[in-house]
Amino acid sequence: MELKDFIANFAEQFDETDVNEFKPETVFHDLEEYSSLVALSIIAMINEEYDVTLKGDDMSAAVTIEDLFNIVKSKM
Amino acid sequence: MAFYNLPNIRIAAVASAVPTEVVKLESFADKFGADYVEKYKEQTGVQQFRKTREHQTASDLAFAAAENIINTKGIDRESIGALVFIAHSKDYWRPATACVLHKRLGLNKDCAAFDISLACSAVPYGMYVVGSMMMTSDIDRALLLVGETPQKITNPDDKSSCMLIGEGGGAFLLEKSNAEGAGISGICRSFGQGYNAIIMPGGGFRNPNPPTEEYVWKDGNRRSMYNVMMRGEDVFAFTISDIPKTIKEYLAKVEKTVEDFDCLAVHQANKFILQMLCKKLKVGQEKMPMCLDRYGNTSAASIPMVLGDVYGNRDDAKDINVLMSGFGVGLSWGVCSAKISPKDILPIIETDEIFEEGIINTPEDYYNLSK
Numbered sequence: 276m277e278l279k280d281f282i283a284n285f286a287e288q289f290d291e292t293d294v295n296e297f298k299p300e301t302v303f304h305d306l307e308e309y310s311s312l313v314a315l316s317i318i319a320m321i322n323e324e325y326d327v328t329l330k331g332d333d334m335s336a337a338v339t340i341e342d343l344f345n346i347v348k349s350k351m
Numbered sequence: 352m353a354f355y356n357l358p359n360i361r362i363a364a365v366a367s368a369v370p371t372e373v374v375k376l377e378s379f380a381d382k383f384g385a386d387y388v389e390k391y392k393e394q395t396g397v398q399q400f401r402k403t404r405e406h407q408t409a410s411d412l413a414f415a416a417a418e419n420i421i422n423t424k425g426i427d428r429e430s431i432g433a434l435v436f437i438a439h440s441k442d443y444w445r446p447a448t449a450c451v452l453h454k455r456l457g458l459n460k461d462c463a464a465f466d467i468s469l470a471c472s473a474v475p476y477g478m479y480v481v482g483s484m485m486m487t488s489d490i491d492r493a494l495l496l497v498g499e500t501p502q503k504i505t506n507p508d509d510k511s512s513c514m515l516i517g518e519g520g521g522a523f524l525l526e527k528s529n530a531e532g533a534g535i536s537g538i539c540r541s542f543g544q545g546y547n548a549i550i551m552p553g554g555g556f557r558n559p560n561p562p563t564e565e566y567v568w569k570d571g572n573r574r575s576m577y578n579v580m581m582r583g584e585d586v587f588a589f590t591i592s593d594i595p596k597t598i599k600e601y602l603a604k605v606e607k608t609v610e611d612f613d614c615l616a617v618h619q620a621n622k623f624i625l626q627m628l629c630k631k632l633k634v635g636q637e638k639m640p641m642c643l644d645r646y647g648n649t650s651a652a653s654i655p656m657v658l659g660d661v662y663g664n665r666d667d668a669k670d671i672n673v674l675m676s677g678f679g680v681g682l683s684w685g686v687c688s689a690k691i692s693p694k695d696i697l698p699i700i701e702t703d704e705i706f707e708e709g710i711i712n713t714p715e716d717y718y719n720l721s722k
Binding site: 310315319323 | 390391394511569570582583584585587588589591592623627630
């Protein structure tokens with residue numbers, strides 16, 4: 276899987292945040308729109324697209340989008 | 352595989368009951384902000400839910416549902432050989448709530464009555480336990496009662512769940528039958544490592560008297576040790592992976608496909624989860640009906656309620672093939688299926704009845720109890 280595609284999929288879970296805000300180094304927990312509901316959408320997207328089931332701890336351990344990408348990659 | 356097959360047991364009636372008070376999600380706009388509430392409604396699908404009065408319990412709701420079955424179907428109370436009540440929302444630490452219900456329903460002494468401590472997975476587990484008891488005994492008729500009132504232990508400032516949870520009760524009448532189409536089968540599963548994914552940490556014997564102080568938890572919500580804490584992300588991830596997997600394994604075991612079922616009566620967790628399940632099981636949403644928009648997530652009661660909501664006022668002559676799945680706190684989950692006549696599915700009723708004599712505040716109250 277490609278980081279670029281992962282970021283695009285990640286960004287799709289947000290409605291209002293500008294798409295240019297999503298970069299590998301983006302600290303996604305700090306995005307204004309990020310919420311527990313968005314977190315669920317991200318977990319669902321990762322489950323569907325990559326067949327990986329994340330835990331809540333994985334979501335909190337990841338600081339940047341790239342961190343999350345690496346966690347997903349390690350579980351594939 | 353904890354697969355069970357009860358070839359001679361059928362579901363002879365289904366009923367459910369809710370309290371009369373309706374809480375609309377808009378009423379939380381002042382507290383949580385209108386934008387948050389709107390988004391929450393959109394994603395969870397919940398528009399409103401029902402809430403019990405003070406002292407009104409899950410057993411009051413289950414009682415109303417059971418009475419509805421007995422009266423509507425003209426069931427001889429003497430013929431009921433077992434009553435199993437499955438809930439976390441029990442009346443007392445002791446005795447079993449099933450014994451209180453046994454008294455209130457006026458059942459015979461020749462009747463096994465006990466509780467099982469489960470919630471969202473109550474239906475597939477209950478079918479297994481009650482059906483197995485019947486298969487190995489001369490009990491011809493039994494009541495499986497469920498109910499939950501989790502609003503009572505949810506912090507009113509917990510914006511992750513106080514707008515999701517509704518309250519309700521349900522009843523199934525099971526009967527022995529040799530008729531064609533009788534039979535219930537299912538699978539029950541558990542994942543104990545997730546015991547703390549949904550937990551009320553205080554008040555049980557492990558920690559009877561922690562301080563009543565409220566803390567702000569990592570997710571920003573206020574809760575005391577007497578409130579329910581749910582790690583929503585973990586529960587969600589578990590649901591969307593393990594539930595479709597278990598349903599698929601069950602279907603393979605009974606050599607059926609989702610196409611063989613008229614209705615998938617699935618625990619009303621939230622709209623997002625139901626949509627994910629539809630996608631994973633490749634079924635249209637019309638096959639997986641929803642009542643959570645009006646009643647919220649009612650835990651154990653959600654399966655009888657969704658059946659009552661769809662089929663309660665129909666009297667189609669043809670039996671429907673129903674797949675039921677319950678999942679949640681434990682973590683505990685299961686799936687089961689049965690043929691049910693829509694005529695045997697009663698509509699959801701409302702009740703505010705409370706078992707007043709059961710509220711014991713003083714020794715005087717106690718000594719005035721009916722013997």
